[in-house]
Amino acid sequence: MHVPDGFFDVPVSVGAGVFAAAGVAVCLRGAKRELDDRTAPMAGLVAAFIFAAQMLNFPVAAGTSGHLLGGALAAILVGPYTAVLCVAVVLLVQGFFFADGGLTALGVNITLMAIVTAVVGWAVFRLITRGGPRGRATLVAASFVAALVSVPAAALVFTALFWLGGTAPIEVGSVAAAMGGVHLLIGLGEGFVTALTVSSVLAVRPDLVYGARGMTRALTLRTADGDVQVGPAAPEAPSAGIGLRPVLVGGALVAVLLAGVVSFYASSAPDGLEKVAADKGLSAQEKPHAAEDGPLAGYSVKGVENQRMSGGLAGVAGVGLTVVAGGGVFYVIRRRRRAADSMTPASAQ
């Protein structure tokens, strides 16, 4: 589903655009490592494949049909960096050559459909394939879960953006429920088709599947003198690419900048809905929010007089809280993974 112009307000569109541009820039560097000088023709052809695969409609139920989104599929088949580039190019071409999806919403569309689906899909896929036993069944199961998770994840990010700067007066809770519910169903279909597609490619050309590097067994020749391992014992598993640190630092900087500085301007004028509400005298009907008296209520910090300063501080504090919460989850997962990793060498020997 391509978001059109006018669905999000200008600050969110611009913010998502900056985020998408930064993400694509990182992926341009990363894809060069994944594909070296083959990047342009290979990524171009894979982008054409994704465009074509999105046109494969499969019937879901009762006359409705769904089609592949392809972010997770591309990440598993050609690697996360190339996948983001391919889907982003597909979206750019659809926006400029086919008038599909608003030009001001390109940032939102690329963020949701290219970056979130590919990154989430790849992260889930790696998490499962590293922990699970080697073999085709694990790869296929991991593809299913990765694609299944990636679609509702994009829907949730959409809901978050909608909460920040959506123009429609629908309760965020109901948007989250509707988007999450519908996209869980779509995700099931996506996971099903992604897993089957990865499985069929694995059966014919396992060497092409990026996510299976280092997972497939080396070729074994059964000769009269016994089994002989041939060729390099399967290429190394793809490294994580650039270190995590620059990405984290850059992301944190962008988030703090957006929250602290952009919210100066975003909050200085009432948004369209608030304005209409004030004009039409609707404000009297507004119900006080449950967290009205919270320290960050209304995006301003209590006890800070300057309204703009206060809005910016609230934004920065919000980002800090999010980082702490997200970091906590990440830390727990990593500790588990380390525990799992320290188990595997012993069992492998």
Add this chain to the structure above:
Amino acid sequence: MSAGHHHPIYRPADTPVHRLPPQCKLAAVVAFAVFVVATPRERFWAFAVDALLLAAVAAAARVPVGAIVRRMAIEVPFVLFALAIPLIGTGERVQVLGLSLSAPGLWAAWNILAKASLGVVASILLAATTEPRMMLLGAERLRLPRLLVQIATFMLRYLDVILDQMRRMRIARESRGFVARDLRQASVLAKSAGALFIRSYERGERVHLAMLSRGYTGEMPTIRDISATGRDWAVAGMLPCLAAMTALLAWSTT
């Protein structure tokens, strides 16, 4: 949705709009879309002015209204969504034709319909007056990353090849009696997708080798220089400048 629109919209002709350098048109359309989105939705006249601006461009480019309207079918899914907003929206209710509708929801629906339609028409006019190849050259002139432009070039160049391959696979499936009835048939379609991926990837490898043998070093040579004069920029800039003035006027008359 992205089904059924794989034929580019380009309409060859020789008009002042067609002759403008692509980078000017690209920048103008993107700026126009931004100003339209920034226009406050309560000012109906501002959107009428924007629509008139686009109508003037369409007239200058001799793009028939029918072609634009047919292409606008692409926004139908979101139109349906926009029409649902007044029904499920929150806020004060108003009675229209016996239906209880949300007043802010009506505003939001109008906002999305107006801005999305203007944006779609602007994109259609851009695509209708600019050859895809020229659009890519223009994007490169606008300092978009060269690698990104190259990827898009290859994608567009081989899109029809890949789509034809898919069409042949569909004909092969159907001539063997395949009908997709429900999700159980998805496995057949997924195998087609897998085969299509392998064919695309292998074609990419062949294309790369063919290019290497012709001296490819990772950069495409510039064969055609398209530079824009100040006059070109001024002509193309009229559209976004007028839209910006409209948006400013609309904000100042609140």
